[in-house]
Amino acid sequence: MATDSRADPSPSQPKSIVDKVLSDVRHAVGRSRGGLTTKIHAVVDALGNPLRFVLTGGQCHxxxxxxxxxxxxxxTKRQVLADRAYDTDRILRLLKEQSAVSVIPSKKNRRKATEMGQRNLQGTPSDRMLFQ
Structure with a gap:
């Protein structure tokens, strides 16, 4: 007796658009301008050693x-070094609440630059150190 594969799709094949989107989220694959991509978000110590990391789809900010x-x-009492993408009121408020020092340059579109944002910061080597 032959079975119809369309009647009972395998669990690996999405059944609908919603299932496909959820499948992509679970696998940290997302659509961005470059196509299907994955982002690695990492928190590292001063030497570039990873403390924690998360994989997300490319569309996640x-x-x-x-x-x-x-x-x-x-x-508490730590310095948080990040690039301009992390210059949000929400993150800066969190750092202030925890008595952390923000070492984040201001976004170019911020109306009033933060103290650190007024300084001319060069690119940070922490991401390069992580992947060596």
Missing amino acids: DSVTGYEMLSQMDL
Whole structure:
């Protein structure tokens, strides 16, 4: 007796658009301008050693995942070094509440630059150190 494969799709094949989207989220694959991509969000120590990391789809904004990761850590009296993507009021407020020092340059479109944003910061080597 032959079975019809269309009647009972295998669990690996999405059944609908919603299932496909959920499948992509579970596998940290997302659509961005470059096509299907994955982002690695990492928190590292001063030597570039990873403390924690999260994989997300390419469409996830850095600041959203960054806030979630930072909010789960004790940042009291620590310096948090990040690039402009993390210059959001929400993250800066979290760092202030935890008495952490923000070393994040201001976004170019911020109306009033933060103290650190007024300085001319060069690119940080922490991401390069992580992948060596």
